[in-house]
Amino acid sequence: MTTNDAGEMPWGFQFPADVEALRARVREFAHAEIAPVAAPNDAKEVFPIETLRKMARIGLLGVISPKALGGLGTSNVALGAAVEEIAKVDLSCAIICSMQNTLGNLLHGWGDGLRASVNRAEDIIGLATSEPDSGSDISQIRTTAVKDGDELVINGTKRHVSLVPGATVLAVSATMEVEPGRDATTLIKVEANRPGVSWEEIPEMGQRAHQLAEVYFRDVRVPISNVMGEEGQGMAMNFVRWNVSRAVSALISLGTATGALDLATEYAKKRVVFGKPIARFEAVQFPIVEQYTRIEAGRWLAYRALWGADNGIASAKEASMAKLYGARTAFEACDVALQTHGADGYTRELPLERMLRDVRGMYFSGGTPQIHSINIGREIFGKGYAPHRN
Numbered sequence: 133m134t135t136n137d138a139g140e141m142p143w144g145f146q147f148p149a150d151v152e153a154l155r156a157r158v159r160e161f162a163h164a165e166i167a168p169v170a171a172p173n174d175a176k177e178v179f180p181i182e183t184l185r186k187m188a189r190i191g192l193l194g195v196i197s198p199k200a201l202g203g204l205g206t207s208n209v210a211l212g213a214a215v216e217e218i219a220k221v222d223l224s225c226a227i228i229c230s231m232q233n234t235l236g237n238l239l240h241g242w243g244d245g246l247r248a249s250v251n252r253a254e255d256i257i258g259l260a261t262s263e264p265d266s267g268s269d270i271s272q273i274r275t276t277a278v279k280d281g282d283e284l285v286i287n288g289t290k291r292h293v294s295l296v297p298g299a300t301v302l303a304v305s306a307t308m309e310v311e312p313g314r315d316a317t318t319l320i321k322v323e324a325n326r327p328g329v330s331w332e333e334i335p336e337m338g339q340r341a342h343q344l345a346e347v348y349f350r351d352v353r354v355p356i357s358n359v360m361g362e363e364g365q366g367m368a369m370n371f372v373r374w375n376v377s378r379a380v381s382a383l384i385s386l387g388t389a390t391g392a393l394d395l396a397t398e399y400a401k402k403r404v405v406f407g408k409p410i411a412r413f414e415a416v417q418f419p420i421v422e423q424y425t426r427i428e429a430g431r432w433l434a435y436r437a438l439w440g441a442d443n444g445i446a447s448a449k450e451a452s453m454a455k456l457y458g459a460r461t462a463f464e465a466c467d468v469a470l471q472t473h474g475a476d477g478y479t480r481e482l483p484l485e486r487m488l489r490d491v492r493g494m495y496f497s498g499g500t501p502q503i504h505s506i507n508i509g510r511e512i513f514g515k516g517y518a519p520h521r522n
């Protein structure tokens with residue numbers, strides 16, 4: 133943290149030079165290496181492993197990972213800037229980048245060898261929390277881990293697991309007896325090639341390259357040493373990660389929205405209707421202006437949350453606000469961008485329809501708008517007013 137002579141943090145909104153430099157590098161890389169494959173990967177619904185390897189070569193899977201492990205060793209704000217640039221051309225790759233960074237570095241217990249391997253894209257990690265009967269309400273997790281000697285035996289079904297097929301290792305939330313008579317949710321590292329792990333792909337509306345699956349664990353045995361962090365601390369670890377991942381998620385949504393609006397702006401200047409570029413019609417120009425304005429507000433809310441996380445300042449409320457506002461704003465902005473393109477925007481010849489489909493998925497991963505409203509409401513009104521508790 134940089135302070136002035138009086139030991140106070142200076143007031144300012146400029147990004148540090150290293151963040152600006154990273155942003156410029158990522159922008160160039162994203163246009164050269166990710167943009168050309170975004171549409172084909174979406175159409176073929178393939179996990180973009182080749183692109184991830186290229187991203188790893190310039191450090192994008194380890195932006196916040198220590199340099200000793202092959203990462204860039206930089207800040208959460210820098211991670212936000214990197215995913216924003218990637219998302220302008222491809223939301224799926226931005227999500228995978230975000231997940232490798234936040235899962236790999238904000239959950240404990242992967243082991244340094246695996247973290248270094250993730251930074252090189254030799255391993256891909258995923259998160260298996262949601263279940264058929266436990267999405268928003270994570271207290272209802274039914275997957276169990278039972279001790280048997282020096283092993284754990286895992287049984288259960290996880291639903292809507294991102295990056296499967298593709299991920300080589302999953303952080304699985306399971307209910308486990310942590311002391312006699314007391315069960316608590318524990319995170320367990322489970323390699324995807326262990327006997328008893330299988331999955332079925334779930335076809336998605338958008339984010340098709342990032343993949344989604346239902347994953348089954350049938351008598352899967354792992355060593356007890358695969359427990360991540362401490363037994364029973366699974367949810368506490370997730371909460372720490374969410375303070376960053378939710379703000380990063382907002383920047384992914386807003387990055388895609390910016391990419392869509394940039395296309396709309398250029399199109400509106402060129403497309404001539406009734407003898408004028410459509411940009412000169414206020415009904416075309418003003419919605420674009422409105423959406424850029426909202427995006428700018430959302431970006432600063434998200435960066436405020438990430439700056440808080442970098443500086444040890446509580447920012448769970450801001451992270452939830454950013455996630456709630458970012459996802460909604462992005463969907464509306466992509467819709468405006470699509471509409472600006474007329475019927476061409478609706479076709480698969482242009483990326484607008486993919487961008488709209490992709491950002492819609494951001495209403496779910498990392499918590500729905502309703503759940504974030506509950507989180508924010510709890511901070512404003514106090515726990516006693518939480519609408520879903522008796």
Ligand SMILES: Cc1cc2nc3c(=O)[nH]c(=O)nc-3n(C[C@H](O)[C@H](O)[C@H](O)COP(=O)(O)OP(=O)(O)OC[C@H]3O[C@@H](n4cnc5c(N)ncnc54)[C@H](O)[C@@H]3O)c2cc1C
Pocket residue numbers: 258259260261262263266267268269291292293294295339344493494496497498499500501502503519520
């Ligand atoms: C693209 C995508 C990627 C995902 N990736 C992952 C992943 O990698 N790992 C993982 O574990 N999960 C993942 N998920 C799952 C995601 O976390 C859940 O979808 C989300 O938590 C919501 O759970 P649900 O879908 O079961 O909805 P439910 O919990 O069944 O809720 C249904 C609806 O009711 C609303 N609702 C629920 N409770 C309340 C309440 N108290 N007040 C008001 N409204 C309420 C919800 O907001 C929602 O609109 C992903 C989902 C998607 C779409």
